[in-house]
Amino acid sequence: xxxxxxxxxxxxxxxxxxxxxxxxxxxxxxxxxxxxxxxxxxxxxxxxxxxxxxxxxxxxxxxxxxxxxxxxxxxxxxxxxxxxxxxxxxxxxxxxxxxxxxxxxxxxxxxxxxxxxxxxxxxxxxxxxxxxxxxxxxxxxxxxxxxxxxxxxxxxxxxxxxxxxxxxxxxxxxxxxxxxxxxxxxxxxxxxxxxxxxxxxxxxxxxxxxxxxxxxxxxxxxxxxxxxxxxxxxxxxxxxxxxxxxxxxxxxxxxxxxxxxxxxxxxxxxxxxxxxxxxxxxxxxxxxxxxxxxxxxxxxxxxxxxxxxxxxxxxxxxxxxxxxxxxxxxxxxxxxxxxxxxxxxxxx
Ligand SMILES: C[S@@+](CC[C@H](N)C(=O)[O-])C[C@H]1O[C@@H](n2cnc3c(N)ncnc32)[C@H](O)[C@@H]1O
Numbered sequence: 001x002x003x004x005x006x007x008x009x010x011x012x013x014x015x016x017x018x019x020x021x022x023x024x025x026x027x028x029x030x031x032x033x034x035x036x037x038x039x040x041x042x043x044x045x046x047x048x049x050x051x052x053x054x055x056x057x058x059x060x061x062x063x064x065x066x067x068x069x070x071x072x073x074x075x076x077x078x079x080x081x082x083x084x085x086x087x088x089x090x091x092x093x094x095x096x097x098x099x100x101x102x103x104x105x106x107x108x109x110x111x112x113x114x115x116x117x118x119x120x121x122x123x124x125x126x127x128x129x130x131x132x133x134x135x136x137x138x139x140x141x142x143x144x145x146x147x148x149x150x151x152x153x154x155x156x157x158x159x160x161x162x163x164x165x166x167x168x169x170x171x172x173x174x175x176x177x178x179x180x181x182x183x184x185x186x187x188x189x190x191x192x193x194x195x196x197x198x199x200x201x202x203x204x205x206x207x208x209x210x211x212x213x214x215x216x217x218x219x220x221x222x223x224x225x226x227x228x229x230x231x232x233x234x235x236x237x238x239x240x241x242x243x244x245x246x247x248x249x250x251x252x253x254x255x256x257x258x259x260x261x262x263x264x265x266x267x268x269x270x271x272x273x274x275x276x277x278x279x280x281x282x283x284x285x286x287x288x289x290x291x292x293x294x295x296x297x298x299x300x301x302x303x304x305x306x307x308x309x310x311x312x313x314x315x316x317x318x319x320x321x322x323x324x325x326x327x328x329x330x331x332x333x334x335x336x337x338x339x340x341x342x343x344x345x346x347x348x
Contacts, residue, residue, distance in 0.1 A: 002106040004035030005297045006239055009284045011036070013237040013304040014097040016043040023047045024096030024231075027087075029080035029222060030054060031063045032105040040099070041070060048072055051090065053080050055129040055213070056108065079129070081218030084225035095229045099237045100222065102245050104128070104209070106296065112180070116209060118201040121181035126205075128213045136208050137178050145169050155216070155244065156207030163190040164204055180205075206242070216244060223252045224317030227277060230307035235281070239302045246301050253280050253305045255320040259313075275310040277320075 014026065026044065028037045031052040041050055051074045052063050060077045067073040076086045080100065087095070108114050112122030115136060124137040140148070145165045153161035167190035168177065177183055184201040191200035210216060226236050236253075240246040256278035281304040286297040313319045 002033040002035060003294045003296070004032075004039070005101065005294065005300045006284060006286055006290070006302045007035060007039055009302055010099055010101070010237050010239065011039045011043060013281065013284075013302070014040060014099060014235050015233075015306075016040070016097070023049075025049045025051060025092050025094065027083070027095055027098040027226075028052045029083065029098060029100040030102060031059050031075075032056075032101065033059065033062050033107065034066055036099055036101055037063075037066070037073070041072065044072065046072070048096075049074065051076060051087065051092065051095075053078060053083070053086070055079050056105075057129070057131055058107065059105070079214075079218050080222040081214070083222045084228065087225075087229060093229070094231050095226075095234060096231055097235045097237070098226045098230065099239075100219075101239045102215070102219070103241045115180050116205070118180050118184035118199055118205055121179055124178055124180055124183055126209045126212050134212065136183070136212060137176065139208070139212060140168055140177050140183070141172060151211045152204050152207045154207070155210040156203030156205075157244070158203040158207065160191045163192075166190070210244070216248065219245060219248050220252065220321045223249065224321055227256060227307065227312065227317035227320070232307055232309040234307045235304060236278070236307070237302060237304045239300050241299045241301075246303070249303050251322060252320055253278055253303060255322065256317075257305070259320070274313075276308055277310045277312055278305040279308055280305050 026040060026048065028034075028040065028050060031037055031054040034052070037050060037052055044050065049072050053076045054060055054063060055078070057077070060075060063073070063075040067075050074090065076090075078086050087093075104116055108128070109117050110120075112120035113125070114130075115123050115125030124135060124140070126136040127133050143151075145162075148165035148168060149161045152158045152164055158164065164187050167186050168183075171177060171182075171186050177186065183204070184199070187201040187204045188199075194200055195202075223236075223238075230236065238249045240249055257276045257280050259274040259276060284302040284304070286300050291298045
């Protein structure tokens with residue numbers, strides 16, 4: 001089972017009136033096991049529609065079962081990076097709200113066969129969509145030391161990325177690395193110091209998962225598309241579990257809320273300055289009580305923003321994306337108020 005994180009604040013953030021809403025379309029971009037979708041549907045009226053996305057075939061199976069029981073639900077088996085294309089394909093050009101609960105679900109972590117967990121020995125897979133793409137074992141069999149170092153440093157913010165990449169290269173010369181246990185042992189042998197309370201392989205597993213599933217490439221595409229589809233007053237609610245994701249969401253909301261930052265010092269009239277296309281509604285962290293009941297929640301951050309009436313620039317939502325500001329060497333101080341923990345650790 002998957003216990004949804006920050007459930008009430010996320011549904012409240014989508015600003016659904018208590019008596020339900022007419023014919024609006026909402027999107028759950030990360031259906032998982034439908035905890036957030038179910039709570040949102042409970043507040044929507046009979047004419048509303050909920051389009052749910054997931055990459056994972058098992059999540060899609062659960063979503064299809066829900067769609068059979070509730071005609072308001074439409075299921076899309078695709079990455080949320082394809083949000084714009086998929087909504088257009090469905091003939092939808094406006095949405096009233098969108099939520100994303102990033103990362104992986106408890107069923108994905110708990111099933112050793114999925115290869116996400118160093119705590120449970122299983123085949124080294126790590127794909128969210130098991131119907132396509134390369135597995136972690138396949139990638140580790142051919143990636144160069146430089147490529148592995150770059151991925152582990154960038155997406156795991158791992159200080160010992162080079163040593164780990166070298167150790168993987170040495171080990172695969174002897175025999176292919178095919179299980180999570182083998183990879184965890186190789187990493188543990190290459191990492192010199194342990195972080196308190198963290199398995200030495202935490203950062204490496206997170207990095208390989210992010211790389212294989214293109215997690216940080218899909219997120220900006222989805223944010224830009226959300227801006228283009230949201231109606232004025234429509235809300236965007238995103239839960240992230242590590243600082244790399246949260247930084248992308250935070251920078252996007254900041255850029256869209258202050259589009260004229262670069263002209264701030266110019267002597268322009270107020271009417272000549274670019275106006276915000278989003279207003280930040282705020283950031284919510286889980287309560288101590290929620291963390292106690294669901295340790296997975298401890299690294300979660302919910303950010304919420306509201307679309308204004310201002311038209312987008314010709315470039316669309318992409319105008320508010322900047323190149324991801326991710327470190328590629330030593331770990332950097334986080335922008336988070338709490339020590340960032342890998343989603344992986346939080347779920348394990
Ligand atoms: C944390 S879980 C969501 C849990 C869900 N909110 C619930 O209450 O059950 C994240 C889900 O997002 C899916 N996912 C992650 N990245 C995705 C992407 N780029 N596109 C679509 N689904 C994605 C994962 O397969 C997983 O099922």
